[in-house]
Amino acid sequence: MKVPKRLQPLVDDGMIDEVMAQLMSGKEAQVYVVRCGVSLRCAKVFKEASKRSFKQAVQYQEGRKMRNSRRARAMSKKTRYGQREQEQAWLSAEVDALYRLASAGVRVPEPYGFVDGVLLMELVADDEGYAAPRLDDVTLTAEQAREYHGQVMADVVRMLCAGLVHGDLSEFNVLLDRDGPVIIDLPQAVDAAGNNNAAMMLQRDVDNMRAYFGRFAPELLTTDYGREIWALYEAGELHPEITLTGVFEQDATSVDVADLMAVIDDVREEQAERMAPAWEE
Numbered sequence: 001m002k003v004p005k006r007l008q009p010l011v012d013d014g015m016i017d018e019v020m021a022q023l024m025s026g027k028e029a030q031v032y033v034v035r036c037g038v039s040l041r042c043a044k045v046f047k048e049a050s051k052r053s054f055k056q057a058v059q060y061q062e063g064r065k066m067r068n069s070r071r072a073r074a075m076s077k078k079t080r081y082g083q084r085e086q087e088q089a090w091l092s093a094e095v096d097a098l099y100r101l102a103s104a105g106v107r108v109p110e111p112y113g114f115v116d117g118v119l120l121m122e123l124v125a126d127d128e129g130y131a132a133p134r135l136d137d138v139t140l141t142a143e144q145a146r147e148y149h150g151q152v153m154a155d156v157v158r159m160l161c162a163g164l165v166h167g168d169l170s171e172f173n174v175l176l177d178r179d180g181p182v183i184i185d186l187p188q189a190v191d192a193a194g195n196n197n198a199a200m201m202l203q204r205d206v207d208n209m210r211a212y213f214g215r216f217a218p219e220l221l222t223t224d225y226g227r228e229i230w231a232l233y234e235a236g237e238l239h240p241e242i243t244l245t246g247v248f249e250q251d252a253t254s255v256d257v258a259d260l261m262a263v264i265d266d267v268r269e270e271q272a273e274r275m276a277p278a279w280e281e
Helices: 007-011 068-076 080-105 141-159 198-213 218-222 225-234 258-276
Strands: 018-025 031-036 039-046 110-114 118-122 173-177 180-183
Touching: 007 080, 018 039, 031 080, 080 110, 080 258, 141 180, 141 198, 141 218, 141 225, 198 225, 198 258
Parallel strands: none
Antiparallel strands: 018 031, 031 039, 039 118, 110 118, 173 180
């Protein structure tokens, strides 16, 4: 096929030998199958900000750290340079997340490089070597649903242990290869410790997976992995090899109201004594 304009520089530089076909076109990027030597890979071409329908919501960007203070100051302003730097930071987020999660053992496509808004990465394939389907395109047995759900929950845990929450996880952002689920599409990944919305987003990610896999294994619909995982994370007890139960019990420790009121009364008395005029002593 004709080489798309955005991929021509990579062809000229020898990073891509041939553009084979367009794999998909989404709200934020177009993905092509390309040949690099003897290997087939994916080239994800991010659309320009004005042509993307996915909004760079503030809730996703909160907590992202900028190494360059000048860039950080520029991004806080509405100048043309600041907007350009903010766009570059948004595009780089997926690349950074892929490298970080791959090294943490999360099943994500292996990244090979990022040049001028084009991410070159592994082509996730099925048994026959074709591009792997999304979860939304497959029908599972109850046994497969339970197994794959467990794998995804394990990867959610590994992601959180690496400090990230996907933020947009669903059956549309998970591929299924010969070894199970592979998580994709990470430009909106959020910093777990620095983002006030992280707990909500993790719960939403897990709930989406529960709803999908629950179509094939209804017993999964009664699980509560989201709150269990976040509670373990907050308590500092979450680790990549942890065994989850899918059960979460709210702390039901009762408060002794009489003791609490006594403490409040003592504080009020102390405050009154401090505020009393000297002539009353």
